[in-house]
Amino acid sequence: MKSGLVLLLGLALVASCAAAEDAPCSYIVQGGDSLYSIAQRYGLGTDAVQKANPQLDPKTLIIRAGDVIALPCAGNATSGSSPLDLLSRRSDLSILFKAALAAGDEFIKTLNDTKLTATIFAPNDTYFEGLLEELNKTAAELLQDKPLLKDILAYHVVPGEALSLDDLDNKANLTTLLDGEFLIVNKPKDVVRLVTTSEQKIRVDNKELEAGNAIVHTVRGVLVPATAPIGDAVAPQDECERTVKEGDTLSNIAKEAGTTVDDLLKLNNLTDANFLKLGAQLVLFDSCI
Ligand SMILES: *[C@@H]1O[C@H](CO)[C@@H](O)[C@H](O)[C@H]1NC(C)=O
Ligand SMILES: *[C@@H]1O[C@H](CO)[C@@H](O)[C@H](O)[C@H]1NC(C)=O
Ligand SMILES: *[C@@H]1O[C@H](CO)[C@@H](O)[C@H](O)[C@H]1NC(C)=O
Ligand SMILES: *[C@@H]1O[C@H](CO)[C@@H](O)[C@H](O)[C@H]1NC(C)=O
Ligand SMILES: *[C@@H]1O[C@H](CO)[C@@H](O)[C@H](O)[C@H]1NC(C)=O
Ligand SMILES: *[C@@H]1O[C@H](CO)[C@@H](O)[C@H](O)[C@H]1NC(C)=O
Helix, strand or coil, rough: HHHHHHHHHHHHHHHHHHHHHHHHHEEEECCCCCHHHHHHCCCHHHHHHHHCCCCCCCCCCCCCCEEEECCCCCCEEEEECCCHHHCEEEEEHHHHHHHHHHCHHHHHHHCCCCCCEEEEEEHHHHHHHHHHHHHHHCHHHHHHHHHHHHHHHCCCEEEEECCCCCCCCCCCCCCCCCCEEEEEECCCCCCCCCEEECCCCCEEEEEEEEEECCEEEEECCCCCCCCCCCCCCCCCCCCEECCCCCCCCCCHHHHHHHCCCHHHHHCCCCCCCCCCCCCCEEEEEEECC
């Protein structure tokens, strides 16, 4: 009897630790929730939850059903029961999570389906922030633009097949959820890139995440279809590399490629913008490395 009780207590302890580790990074507030009840549910301190949400009024801590709040989380999940579940458990994919919710019920339903068979490309928060900078928009402004979000997100989903990195064959033509818009796989050697209809070349990371029946690949840029109203804002990439020719300057190369001198310096480990070696191969974009 006594050992049974100890065992029960032991189980309760394990359960509460597991709950704390299991907190998602992005949580959708439900009716009747308070910051305190959410913190309790995941074995977190209310202070820690408040700190993760500086947008909340510190006096009232008011939250509304449907709001997305951040929770302290491990943030490195490699699998989830559905794509939406996986996104909620990744601290680096929080903008994509919010964008999926803002894109509307149909899209939420698609990504929340544990049986969805699909290949999904996921740009992390750094790349969304880069796009926002190019668009001169805030995240809040982007999240209000539902038609744009729907188009962009649909372009990141290839329905029908869960393709691993090995399955992404050179020159494969992937049909996305966005009508009439496709992605071409570019895989000359081991590196896999996606060529968009707006002529970006976006690197696919060497890491696969599981989401129910779907496979999620992180990618080094937001995929923008040619038909999106922001198609003009993204710089098309003809090449990933460029040989320095007679008469080149870093600023003319940057201008030609649609990037900046600073980015070229960083990407190529150069310290002096005025010293370019004739014949040197410059990498032009982050997504090319
Ligand atoms: C995530 O990170 C935690 C520690 O921060 C570690 O214990 C856990 O194993 C990691 N999980 C994965 C799937 O890498
Ligand atoms: C996004 O991925 C890039 C490249 O893998 C990495 O340098 C960056 O830190 C990541 N961003 C976040 C928010 O994790
Ligand atoms: C996703 O599905 C789960 C389980 O079916 C449900 O509890 C949850 O409310 C759904 N999430 C959204 C955002 O619809
Ligand atoms: C960016 O937008 C803000 C406010 O909408 C505006 O004041 C600013 O001039 C814009 N900057 C550029 C570079 O377009
Ligand atoms: C990819 O497939 C679509 C639809 O079948 C087609 O319209 C498009 O021309 C193809 N693109 C390339 C580069 O083959
Ligand atoms: C720049 O330096 C980093 C770290 O030393 C290295 O990993 C990277 O490959 C270098 N990039 C180029 C383009 O040489």
